[in-house]
Amino acid sequence: xxxxxxxxxxxxxxxxxxxxxxxxxxxxxxxxxxxxxxxxxxxxxxxxxxxxxxxxxxxxxxxxxxxxxxxxxxxxxxxxxxxxxxxxxxxxxxxxxxxxxxxxxxxxxxxxxxxxxxxxxxxxxxxxxxxxxxxxxxxxxxxxxxxxxxxxxxxxxxxxxxxxxxxxxxxxxxxxxxxxxxxxxxxxxxxxxxxxxxxxxxxxxxxxxxxxxxxxxxxxxxxxxxxxxxxxxxxxxxxxxxxxxxxxxxxxxxxxxxxxxxxxxxxxxxxxxxxxxxxxxxxxxxxxxxxxxxxxxxxxxxxxxxxxxxxxxxxxxxxxxxxxxxxxxxxxxxxxxxxxxxxxxxxxxxxxxxxxxxxxxxxxxxxxxxxxxxxxxxxxxxxxxxxxxxxxxxxxxxxxxxxxxxxxxxxxxxxxxxxxxxxxxxxxxxxxxxxxxxxxxxxxxxxxxxxxxxxxxxxxxxxxxxxxxxxxxxxxxxxxxxxxxxxxxxxxxxxx
Ligand code: SF4
Ligand code: SF4
Numbered sequence: 339x340x341x342x343x344x345x346x347x348x349x350x351x352x353x354x355x356x357x358x359x360x361x362x363x364x365x366x367x368x369x370x371x372x373x374x375x376x377x378x379x380x381x382x383x384x385x386x387x388x389x390x391x392x393x394x395x396x397x398x399x400x401x402x403x404x405x406x407x408x409x410x411x412x413x414x415x416x417x418x419x420x421x422x423x424x425x426x427x428x429x430x431x432x433x434x435x436x437x438x439x440x441x442x443x444x445x446x447x448x449x450x451x452x453x454x455x456x457x458x459x460x461x462x463x464x465x466x467x468x469x470x471x472x473x474x475x476x477x478x479x480x481x482x483x484x485x486x487x488x489x490x491x492x493x494x495x496x497x498x499x500x501x502x503x504x505x506x507x508x509x510x511x512x513x514x515x516x517x518x519x520x521x522x523x524x525x526x527x528x529x530x531x532x533x534x535x536x537x538x539x540x541x542x543x544x545x546x547x548x549x550x551x552x553x554x555x556x557x558x559x560x561x562x563x564x565x566x567x568x569x570x571x572x573x574x575x576x577x578x579x580x581x582x583x584x585x586x587x588x589x590x591x592x593x594x595x596x597x598x599x600x601x602x603x604x605x606x607x608x609x610x611x612x613x614x615x616x617x618x619x620x621x622x623x624x625x626x627x628x629x630x631x632x633x634x635x636x637x638x639x640x641x642x643x644x645x646x647x648x649x650x651x652x653x654x655x656x657x658x659x660x661x662x663x664x665x666x667x668x669x670x671x672x673x674x675x676x677x678x679x680x681x682x683x684x685x686x687x688x689x690x691x692x693x694x695x696x697x698x699x700x701x702x703x704x705x706x707x708x709x710x711x712x713x714x715x716x717x718x719x720x721x722x723x724x725x726x727x728x729x730x731x732x733x734x735x736x737x738x739x740x741x742x743x744x745x746x747x748x749x750x751x752x753x754x755x756x757x758x759x760x761x762x763x764x765x766x767x768x769x770x771x772x773x774x775x776x777x778x779x780x781x782x783x784x785x786x787x788x789x790x791x792x793x794x795x796x797x798x799x800x801x802x803x804x805x806x807x808x809x810x811x812x813x814x815x816x817x818x819x820x821x822x823x824x825x826x827x828x829x830x831x832x833x834x
Contacts, residue, residue, distance in 0.1 A: 349388030353407045353415070357382070358763035366803055371418035372677060372766040373403035376807060418681050422766070425685045425698060429478040430739075432687065432699035434485045434712050435470060435501060437462050438494040439704055439719075443523050443564055445557045447598055447638045449628045451719035452489055460489070462704040467497045468504060469730035470702040475508045476735030477700075481515040487712060489704075492526040502538050506832065517827065519543055523557070523564060524571035524591075536578055539830040544568055546593040546615070548601060548608040556598050572615065588829040594621045597648065598638045605652030613659070613666055621669035622652055624794055627777050628716035642793035649794075650801050657805075660816055667820040674802055676821045677767040684823070687711065689769040693751035696727060696744040706730045708738050710747055713773040725773060747772050750782035758786030764799045 357367045365382050368374045377385060377396075384390045385405070390397045400406045404415045439460035441452040453460045462470075474482060484505055486498050502518055509516040518540040535542065546568060547553040553565040572591045579589040593615075595601070595608055605622075612620040624645050627635060653668050660666070673686050687694030695710035702708055706729050709715040714725025727741035738744075750772040753759040759770060771791060772782040779785045786792055805813055 349386060349406075351388070351406050351408075352386060353405055353411075355405055356761055356763045356765055360800075360804070360807070362807075364807075366763055366807075367405065368763045368766055369404050369415075370766055371404050371415050372422055372681065373405070374678070374803075375399060375403060375405060421681050422677075422683055423691075424683050425690050425694075428685070428698075430694075430696065430698055430700050431479045431481065431685075432483050432485060432694070433470075433474045433477075434487050434699060434701040435462070435467070435491075435497075436487055436489065436702065436704045436712075436715065437467075437491040437497045437501075439489040440493045441488055441490040441523075442493070442525060443490065443557055443559045447556065447596060447625055447634070449626065449713075449716050451716065455493070460704055461494045462497050464497060464500055466704070466706045466730060467501050469706065471501055471504050471508065473702070473708070473730050473733075473735050473738065474505070474700075475512065475514075477739075481517070482509075483517045483519060485519040485521060487521045490523055490526060491520060492522050492531065495526075495531060499534065502534075502540065506538070517541065517830070523559075523568060524575075525559065525562070525564065525567040527571050527575075532575065532578060536575075536582065537833045539832045541592070541826075541830045542575055543592040543594070544572065545596065546572075546611065547595050547598070548604060549611045552600060552604055552608070555600055556596070569615065576616075584829060588824060588826045590616070593617060594623055596623050596625060597645065598625060599640050602640060602644055602648045605648050606655045609652055609655055609659070609666065613664060618665050619667055619669055619672070620656070622649060623670070626713070626774065628713050628720075628773070642790040642797065645794055646797040646801075649798065653801070657813075657816065660819075670798060671802060671817075672820045672823070674767055674799060675817055676823070678799075678802065678806075679818060680821050682821070686769075688771055689767075691751065691753045691765075691769055692748045693769050693771060695725075695747040695751065695772065696739060696741075697748060700727075700738070702730060708733070710743060711773065713771070717773060717777055724776065746782060750775070756783065758784065758792070762796075764796060767799065768795050 353369060355367045355369045357365045359365050363379060365377045366374055367377055381396060385400065401408060401411055404411045439451065439453040440455050440457060442455055474484065484501060491498055505516050520535060520540050521543045524544050545557065547556045550563060550565040554563050557564045575591050576586065580586050601608060609620055625639060653671055656666055656668055673684050673689055676682050676684050687698050699711050700708060701712045701715045703715055707726050708728040708730060709718065710725045710727055717725055725743060727743050728738035749755065751770050753765050753768065756770065759765055770784050774791050775784045775789065776782050779789065784792060805817065
């Protein structure tokens with residue numbers, strides 16, 4: 339894309355907007371309420387100089403979308419910005435509990451700095467679990483989600499069980515809602531644990547990196563195929579939902595795919611595996627650098643450009659499948675499209691402004707230390723405790739949320755104040771990650787344009803806007819469907 343030139347603003351009714359010039363010469367302009375319009379260079383010139391014909395359809399479109407300000411459009415602008423930013427009024431809703439660092443798998447890209455199965459010193463104690471839940475219930479959100487992570491959280495089943503029962507007790511006493519998610523490789527499940535999880539409405543999420551050869555290569559398990567374990571349990575859990583009469587279009591095991599170097603040439607096989615297993619969504623997550631040594635990154639990592647080539651090819655394939663009537667969508671694209679095409683706020687921690695660090699999510703380590711997010715905890719496992727904001731044995735929620743690092747991360751992820759992001763056309767849809775910046779560039783503030791995470795976000799949004807620009811009504815209709823997320827919150831509920 340060429341370096342754009344833009345005429346000086348002469349029109350006092352022009353609202354604040356950002357722009358990006360595309361390869362066909364047209365400009366994409368966006369504003370804070372997330373509206374966008376395509377303009378030819380001539381139309382952009384006339385718009386900025388106040389020379390647009392007031393009776394032209396373009397003038398009406400720019401007014402309706404808040405680019406030309408009237409008293410009505412200003413009121414609409416304020417209301418829509420408020421709606422798109424409603425995460426600011428919620429407080430931390432996601433609380434991640436690291437029940438143990440032990441794990442029975444040896445994933446090649448493990449972010450969690452796993453420990454061997456015999457190292458019980460890395461388990462959370464019941465006392466630390468109780469103190470963690472007490473802090474969680476000091477936080478203000480009327481509805482809380484507790485997510486069990488590790489290591490492999492099922493290794494410390496006693497703590498999982500205790501937390502579910504204790505959190506329900508506090509929720510009942512305080513008249514609040516609480517949901518649970520277990521993020522697990524599933525291999526340590528048994529019938530009794532599964533009954534407990536379903537009876538208590540615990541949502542289950544796992545990893546599926548592709549067909550057996552790829553998954554087993556990425557996620558080796560001593561003496562067994564991790565793919566076969568995951569698939570066997572996924573099918574068993576989904577059958578259990580069905581036999582208990584749950585709506586199986588809403589109640590199913592979630593899965594995430596982490597893209598390693600080996601996946602880059604197998605995007606279509608990965609999508610086929612998800613379809614074969616009955617998924618309607620595939621989440622193609624780039625590898626992140628947390629928990630990695632340099633050597634591991636050399637082995638498993640790749641450039642932003644390599645990832646984007648993979649991503650575009652996989653999503654092109656998904657679109658082809660949609661046209662054949664096969665229902666499947668890609669999650670990152672869905673999140674961006676929801677921000678681009680609707681005013682809904684998916685409140686995805688890494689794509690919000692400011693990001694979710696501490697004010698949207700908090701991570702509680704096995705030893706009681708509290709972190710801004712799970713990624714901040716992973717950095718601490720590599721030797722830097724910058725993102726530690728307290729300890730459940732000593733601090734209250736108030737101490738934790740007022741820790742200096744919380745303010746620093748808010749500032750460092752507030753897009754309006756960041757060089758590069760402040761003027762970027764994708765500002766209304768995007769998010770930055772200060773922990774990633776710190777890990778990769780040694781600074782909480784992204785050093786653009788060399789920041790690979792920004793390159794990926796920008797590349798994905800360029801791709802989506804190009805689809806919208808070139809695809810006409812058929813593509814718009816197809817991508818609109820990716821923004822529809824059915825509410826699954828009421829599906830998993832405790833059996834009283
Ligand atoms: S991270 Fe990159 S793509 Fe996103 S708003 Fe900032 S500059 Fe734009
Ligand atoms: S710092 Fe990064 S990982 Fe942590 S919440 Fe923010 S965006 Fe997410």
